[in-house]
Structures are given as C-alpha cells and as structure tokens.
Amino acid sequence: MPMNVNPVPTLNPRTNEIRTKTAQIVNNDILPNENELWSAWRPDGTRDTTRRERSRELRLEIQAKVKAAGLWAPHLPAEYGGCDLGFLDHAYMNEVLAYSLGGASLFGVQAPNSGNQKILLKYGTEEQKQKWLIPLTEGRMQSGFSMTEPDNAGSDPRSLQTTATRDGDDWLINGHKWFTSNGNDADFLIVMCRTEDPDAPGDRNSAMTQIIVPTDTPGLNRIRGVPVWGQESDHCEFIYDNVRVPRENQLGASGAGHQAAQDRLGAGRVYHCMNSVGQMWRAFDLMVDRVMTREVHGGLLEEKQFMHGFLADSYIDIQAARLMTIATAEKMNAEQDARTDISAIKVFVPNAYTRVVDRAIQVYGAKGVSNDLPLASMYQGARTLRIADGPDEVHKILIAKNILKRYHAGESWDFGN
Numbered sequence: 001m002p003m004n005v006n007p008v009p010t011l012n013p014r015t016n017e018i019r020t021k022t023a024q025i026v027n028n029d030i031l032p033n034e035n036e037l038w039s040a041w042r043p044d045g046t047r048d049t050t051r052r053e054r055s056r057e058l059r060l061e062i063q064a065k066v067k068a069a070g071l072w073a074p075h076l077p078a079e080y081g082g083c084d085l086g087f088l089d090h091a092y093m094n095e096v097l098a099y100s101l102g103g104a105s106l107f108g109v110q111a112p113n114s115g116n117q118k119i120l121l122k123y124g125t126e127e128q129k130q131k132w133l134i135p136l137t138e139g140r141m142q143s144g145f146s147m148t149e150p151d152n153a154g155s156d157p158r159s160l161q162t163t164a165t166r167d168g169d170d171w172l173i174n175g176h177k178w179f180t181s182n183g184n185d186a187d188f189l190i191v192m193c194r195t196e197d198p199d200a201p202g203d204r205n206s207a208m209t210q211i212i213v214p215t216d217t218p219g220l221n222r223i224r225g226v227p228v229w230g231q232e233s234d235h236c237e238f239i240y241d242n243v244r245v246p247r248e249n250q251l252g253a254s255g256a257g258h259q260a261a262q263d264r265l266g267a268g269r270v271y272h273c274m275n276s277v278g279q280m281w282r283a284f285d286l287m288v289d290r291v292m293t294r295e296v297h298g299g300l301l302e303e304k305q306f307m308h309g310f311l312a313d314s315y316i317d318i319q320a321a322r323l324m325t326i327a328t329a330e331k332m333n334a335e336q337d338a339r340t341d342i343s344a345i346k347v348f349v350p351n352a353y354t355r356v357v358d359r360a361i362q363v364y365g366a367k368g369v370s371n372d373l374p375l376a377s378m379y380q381g382a383r384t385l386r387i388a389d390g391p392d393e394v395h396k397i398l399i400a401k402n403i404l405k406r407y408h409a410g411e412s413w414d415f416g417n
C-alpha cells in the first residue's frame with residue numbers, strides 16, 4: 001500500500017514540497033522494490049552474488065533520483081554534499097522516508113554515519129572535513145561511533161575507561177568497546193576516549209575526547225559482530241591495543257568529547273523519533289489492511305471489537321508520538337531549551353512504536369512474526385530503541401530532575417512553551 005501523504009495546511013509550501021517529493025520516491029521507487037533492494041541471499045540461506053549486484057545497482061539508481069530531487073543528506077549543508085534542509089524540514093521528511101525499509105540510507109542520512117557527519121561538521125577542522133566528511137557523504141567511505149564498553153555503563157558515558165594518552169605528536173589508545181554499529185564496513189571510527197586521569201579532581205565532563213581512528217590502524221582488533229536478536233550483526237566488538245594515531249585526528253578541543261556526544265545524541269533522538277513515527281504509520285497501514293481482508297470465525301476481523309480496540313489505541317499512540325515529536329522539533333528549530341522534551345519523546349515514542357507494532361503482529365498471527373512482513377524487524381528495532389541512545393530510566397530521571405529544579409526555583413511548568 002502506498003503512503004498517503006498530502007500537504008499539511010499549517011506547513012509552509014517548501015516543507016510540503018519536501019514531504020511530497022520524498023513520498024513520491026518512497027511510493028514509486030522504494031516500496032515496489034523493497035524485496036529486491038536489500039536481498040543478497042537465496043531462500044536456502046546461501047549468498048547470491050547476482051542478486052546482490054542487482055540490489056546494489058537498484059540502490060544506486062534510487063540514490064541518484066534522491067540527489068536529482070535535491071533531497072540527499074538533509075542534515076548537511078550544500079558545501080559538504082547535503083541539501084541543507086534545516087531542523088524542522090528534516091524532521092518532517094524523516095517520517096515519510098522511514099515508511100520504507102532502509103529509506104534512511106537511500107536518502108543519505110543513515111546512522112551512525114549521519115551522527116558522525118554532524119560531529120565532523122561541528123568539531124572538525126577543514127582538513128578533517130575534506131578527508132573524512134566529504135567521502136562519507138559521497139558514499140565513498142563508511143564509519144562507526146565507538147563509545148559503549150562491555151565492562152562499563154554506557155548510560156553513564158563518564159564511566160568509560162578507554163584511554164588516549166599523548167606520546168609525542170600521537171595519541172595512543174587502549175580500551176575495549178562493543179556495539180560499534182557499522183563496524184564491519186567502517187573505514188574509520190570516531191572513538192570516545194578518556195584523556196584525563198579518572199581519579200584527578202575537576203569537571204568529570206571534560207575528561208573525554210573524541211578521536212578519529214582509521215580501521216586499518218595496527219592494534220585495532222575487530223573481535224566480532226555481536227549477534228543481536230538471534231542473528232549476526234554489524235554491531236562490533238573492538239579491542240584497542242596501543243592504537244597510534246596522529247594528534248590531528250582529535251575532534252575539537254581536548255575534553256570536548258562529552259559535549260560532542262550530547263550534541264550528536266540530542267538532534268539524533270528527534271530524527272529517530274520521526275523515523276519511528278514513519279514506521280508506526282507503515283505498521284498501522286498493514287494492520288488496517290489485514291483486518292479488512294482476513295476472515296475468522298465466519299466474519300472479517302474488522303467486525304470484531306478486539307480489533308477496534310487495536311486500531312483506536314494505535315491511532316492514539318501514533319498521533320500522540322507524532323505531535324510530541326513535532327513540538328520538540330519546533331523548539332529545537334527555534335533554539336529553545338528542548339532537553340526535557342527530547343527525553344520525553346525518547347521514552348514515549350519507542351514505547352508507543354513497540355505497542356503499535358506488537359498489535360500489528362498480533363493481528364497477522366503467524367505471518368506477523370515471519371520475515372514475509374517488515375513487522376518482526378520493526379518490533380526488534382522498536383524494542384532496541386528503548387535501550388540505545390540512553391535507556392528509558394535515564395531519560396525519566398532527567399525529566400524529573402528538570403521539573404523539580406524549576407519548582408524548587410519557585411516557578412512552575414509552562415506546558416504552552
């Protein structure tokens with residue numbers, strides 16, 4: 001079923017045009033080819049090189065259309081290969097492109113590359129931008145972001161123990177990371193390193209620095225792709241054993257790593273939530289289609305009250321998730337303090353997404369958990385989002401902290417702003 005995207009009366013013509021053009025590519029080029037676009041495997045599980053090559057060609061064809069439509073890499077300025085949409089336009093575009101499987105990579109805005117591009121843009125020197133950012137945007141390179149460690153709490157990045165120490169004009173990196181996404185294909189990793197003594201007094205937030213490490217650097221050992229949800233994955237485990245890189249590979253000032261991570265995650269969370277809205281929209285369309293066509297016990301599913309509950313609850317979840325995320329994006333666009341709103345959507349949207357997909361799976365029965373539909377992988381993605389980019393509990397703590405801080409200061413919450 002094509003995605004039903006019409007101009008939104010309250011949006012400006014340019015934003016509506018972006019949504020419409022994105023929907024045309026999703027409906028005409030991606031959805032009809034979804035089975036071909038990502039397939040490199042035969043039904044018996046062996047790799048099919050002909051199919052793989054055809055998939056690659058198809059992806060390049062669609063990416064060329066995206067570029068011709070002026071929609072490539074919406075998060076980046078034109079001088080670095082993007083189409084520079086601005087925060088709100090990009091958010092509105094994401095809900096449309098995410099309706100299709102793999103839409104993000106076909107529009108040049110795929111994590112972790114997109115987050116790395118934003119960090120290179122903000123913290124990189126001109127030389128670093130030429131060397132790493134432009135090839136990344138043009139698709140000539142791949143990258144990963146290497147922060148989380150198996151032995152320390154990823155939800156408290158200040159606990160991370162990977163160190164970078166100065167040795168002449170070089171950094172020498174030692175540590176153990178895992179869940180570095182895209183780790184199989186990455187040409188370079190942006191690595192979060194402790195560059196100060198953890199026991200030294202001072203600001204814990206200024207102890208971290210992000211450093212670019214090419215993946216062919218001696219001492220960088222890829223241990224494995226950590227299997228996830230019962231399948232192989234490219235979320236990789238790495239040992240950094242005396243990895244030596246020149247000092248100019250450092251991103252921004254020494255100690256800027258924590259702030260850079262916050263910058264990356266704040267905007268990224270809003271985009272991820274709009275992606276989740278697009279995927280919920282898809283799950284919803286699939287669910288409605290099924291209840292209208294499936295007969296059970298002498299009648300269509302759509303006649304059953306349980307199903308009415310599923311549809312209504314899903315509609316409410318999607319509307320609430322979408323409007324909360326748009327309100328947050330509007331605040332970010334207006335450069336207002338949106339930290340509480342970001343934490344709120346980071347908790348609410350993945351949970352709403354999980355509920356909607358869960359209902360869609362239930363409606364489809366066995367087919368819902370099969371790979372014939374995108375619902376099973378959506379479900380895994382939705383559940384995973386409740387951990388990645390900061391678990392639910394950490395964001396709830398932040399929300400409560402911000403609320404109490406304001407009330408302790410003698411104010412109350414203004415939900416209108």
Ligand SMILES: Cc1cc2nc3c(=O)[nH]c(=O)nc-3n(C[C@H](O)[C@H](O)[C@H](O)COP(=O)(O)OP(=O)(O)OC[C@H]3O[C@@H](n4cnc5c(N)ncnc54)[C@H](O)[C@@H]3O)c2cc1C
Pocket residue numbers: 112144145146147148149152153154155156178179180181182228235384387388389390391392393394397
């Ligand atoms: C599919 C996937 C891809 C990922 N990709 C990347 C990547 O590319 N690069 C990267 O660096 N990392 C990546 N991660 C890692 C991710 O960012 C971390 O998993 C996340 O930050 C949580 O860290 P942790 O796993 O160490 O859990 P922990 O920090 O150990 O937390 C575990 C649990 O403890 C609870 N908890 C934590 N803090 C509190 C608290 N203050 N109060 C109460 N309860 C609390 C929460 O329930 C939490 O889920 C990825 C993770 C996944 C699943």
